Amino acid sequence: MPTAFYSHPACKAHDMGRGHPECPARLDAIADHLRATGLDDALVFEQAGPATLAQMARAHEQRYLLQLQDVLSHLAEEGGHHAFDPDTSACPATWDAVRHAAGAAVAATDAVIDGRADNAFCAVRPPGHHATRDETMGFCFVNNVAVAARHALDERGLSRVAIVDFDVHHGNGTEDIVAGDERILMVNLFQQALYPFSGERPRAGNIVSIPVPAYTRGPEVRELVQATWLPRLHAFRPQMVFVSAGFDAHRDDDLGQLGLVEADYQWLTQAIKEVADRHAGGRIVSCLEGGYAMGALARSVAAHLKVLSS
Numbered sequence: 001m002p003t004a005f006y007s008h009p010a011c012k013a014h015d016m017g018r019g020h021p022e023c024p025a026r027l028d029a030i031a032d033h034l035r036a037t038g039l040d041d042a043l044v045f046e047q048a049g050p051a052t053l054a055q056m057a058r059a060h061e062q063r064y065l066l067q068l069q070d071v072l073s074h075l076a077e078e079g080g081h082h083a084f085d086p087d088t089s090a091c092p093a094t095w096d097a098v099r100h101a102a103g104a105a106v107a108a109t110d111a112v113i114d115g116r117a118d119n120a121f122c123a124v125r126p127p128g129h130h131a132t133r134d135e136t137m138g139f140c141f142v143n144n145v146a147v148a149a150r151h152a153l154d155e156r157g158l159s160r161v162a163i164v165d166f167d168v169h170h171g172n173g174t175e176d177i178v179a180g181d182e183r184i185l186m187v188n189l190f191q192q193a194l195y196p197f198s199g200e201r202p203r204a205g206n207i208v209s210i211p212v213p214a215y216t217r218g219p220e221v222r223e224l225v226q227a228t229w230l231p232r233l234h235a236f237r238p239q240m241v242f243v244s245a246g247f248d249a250h251r252d253d254d255l256g257q258l259g260l261v262e263a264d265y266q267w268l269t270q271a272i273k274e275v276a277d278r279h280a281g282g283r284i285v286s287c288l289e290g291g292y293a294m295g296a297l298a299r300s301v302a303a304h305l306k307v308l309s310s
Helices: 025-037 062-078 094-113 144-154 172-178 218-236 262-279 294-308
Strands: 003-007 043-047 082-085 088-090 119-122 161-165 184-191 207-212 241-245 284-288
Touching (some): 062 082, 062 088, 094 144, 144 172, 161 172, 172 184, 184 218, 218 262, 241 262, 262 284
Parallel strands (some): 003 043, 003 119, 119 284, 161 241, 184 207, 241 284
């Protein structure tokens, strides 16, 4: 079975303004690199429809979603921009992008569970792992991975799923949503004392956190993953693995100060794939989070996809 690659033109239309690091060009950089390297020949490209409010409400409070829909639908009709915080703003195309990003994660989950793909990568934006149950923050509006994980559990009947987050920033929104849900094991690695300045103390026993100091490099990260993540993941025996795939821990990315390179993302992906192969029939859905240095992002996504598609 192939690796499915989910995206949608709506995800490129969301724009938070000139000079913003979370920009439409991120998806262009990925697509261009896949074509240039021929890796796109190993993928099956899919477009998903938008997520429904009911699907998003598996991870978010209904009141929050209705308020978000009201604000973003008004922008779509009237134009303009709306700032939720100094880093996160919306344009007329944002609501459509938000729904299609979450919809891609849900569709990818269905495709993998149904056996139409071995695994899937969602090249979507806006990202999601900072979006809490009831708050927009950190470039994120709806938590794509959390929506997909809850869909697998609540709609598709799985009993145990894992979420792996290797973005340079703590996935505070995902932790807020899944903490205490014993059906979900979340393991995450992030730079200490970096936005959103959280995660040092996990909020529940189903959260495994690896905060690392600035300038930590790949060999140290690999040792920590082997000692901390992998034993918990194997003991948990997930029936599906979801990945918050942030590539901003790359040494070339200015939004963090970690020292990972493409080979480290390849190693991390292989470790995740081995967990999925052993316990979950290989089922993985990976969703793009951070990564803002265009060349490093494109090369790192390619390294991730080479392992998934092998």
